[in-house]
Amino acid sequence: MPIKVNAPGLVTTIQDLGRPGYYHLGIPISGAMDRFALRCANMLVGNDEGAAALEAVFMGPELEFTEDAVVAVTGAELTPKVDGEAQETWTSFPVKAGQVLSFDYLKSGARAYIAVAGGIDTPMALGSRSTYVIGALGGVDGRPIQPGDMLPVGQGNGQSGLSVPANLRRGPGSTAELRVIPGLYWHRLVEESQRSFFDDTWKVAPECDRMGYRFRDGTALKFVERTPPFGAGSDPSNITDACYPYGSIQVPGGTEPIILHRDAVSGGGYFMLGTVISADMDLIGQMQPHTPTRFVSVDMDAALTARHDRASQLDAVRSALAA
């Protein structure tokens, strides 16, 4: 039975774990920016970890339920309210037919995941329900939810009262640290800029969304002099248009680094100085504008260890909720 959207929040989209396999045609993976939070929300309501849920950024939607449901909200600290009564985040709770789920103001983080037992059951597009707005793909007609939308929900069997232990929840600290493997076109930078990039404290710019996060307030980067390669363009930050890794950091004109995220543009003509490690991608999804950010240089071994640690944390949540 569907959920009626009374108010959509700022930008609320349907997301699951995304649609790999089409990046070579410019269709990005999409899916939850904070995958850990999505998996936890789904586990709390008894869904498959990759079921589709709502991703609300900065502000929650108002949803009217037409049937009894079990719901969980994870990720950002955005307190859910059922008919005005506050509920715990990272904890499953019941919503009765006719009740309204709304949200308090944002306390920390940036993106909340709202999972409903049974999962949001909009049609699949290329193997995923994730919304990719630029390509008008997935979700509800390829766009964020709107007032009056009726969101179909699958058959669920969730229990209320389950909770992710506080020590296993995850969010960014007051200063975010993002670990980066330098590479790709790192050699384009002069040594002084290779140092300042990691020494400076940057700040998340207002231009931060599912495509990418922009940073400012660091020292402008300087490039090694060269004759522009044919096809690259005359700006020292240009390259012959190439594919961009998820998490890669491009710095057009050397001024403002941009980290590409789940709705990445798949390629273009700007040099990249390195790539954020997979273990830290979820954190970016929880960063608000103006968050002070440091980039930390790591090698592949450190990246794989961090990846392993993240996987262990998820396993710990699985065990805690299965007990």
Next chain:
Amino acid sequence: MEPRYEFGGDEHIFVEVSEDMSLEAFFISLSVANAVRESKIKGVTEICPANASFQIKFDPDQIKPNDLLAELKSLESAAEKAEPVLKTRIVEIPVYYQDPWTHETLMRFRERHQDPNGTDIDYAARINGFSSVDEFIQAHSGAPWFVSMVGFVAGLPFMYQMVDRPRQIEVPKYLRPRTDTPKLTVGYGGSFACIYSVRGAGGYQMFGITPMPIYDPKQEISYLRDFMVFFNPGDIVKFKPIGRDEYDADVEAVEANRFEPLIKEVTFSLDEFNTDVDAYNAKILETLHAN
């Protein structure tokens, strides 16, 4: 060419075949990317050929980054030895050059352009040494193009013209990107043509518009029913200049869902092409127009 291998974090390997764009570099990139696809290496999740490079996305829980690197290097040396031949297709794309919609847009963003007093196509013709816009359009639509990369956004083709380097058209991108570009704009930046698959921001110069949709997420258009993206890297494109009447007729045909793009199978040989570029292009275009 000595390819450069780089890790993009713990989930990507980026291989730059050459810093410079060339048909040779594109050919190697595409061949190795295709070889990786065929070899079905465990843990590889995305294979993205680009203009003069390619990128592999992988799951490091399934294959160690250094093991994958070694596999790629061996595939690359095999692909370099293979004969540069590609079985592909040639497609005719109608283009209404100097159309009213891109004209309105380029006027709206004039202060972001190198030449605020002209139009994008005037500027491109001039800086590339053409005596008139007509002569420029003749060059742009005369020789065919390789789709050297599909991406940026869903289904957008980057195209590189199949002519020798002195005849390559080169234009800078806008000084500051536009916040709007009409859907199906035929654009140009650096040494690449593109077709904007969706409406949105863009920095490429705008020369015209095609009536032929190339991306349809609803999969309702007849030739996009099987798959929503029209282009693949390696496709060959020939632009056909059309006027307002033909444009309107094509749009009507698209809306009635009876537009059928002109497409023919072709086998491209880089060596034969390099022997005599113009004669080889003429042969390919004969194939396109043969009954």
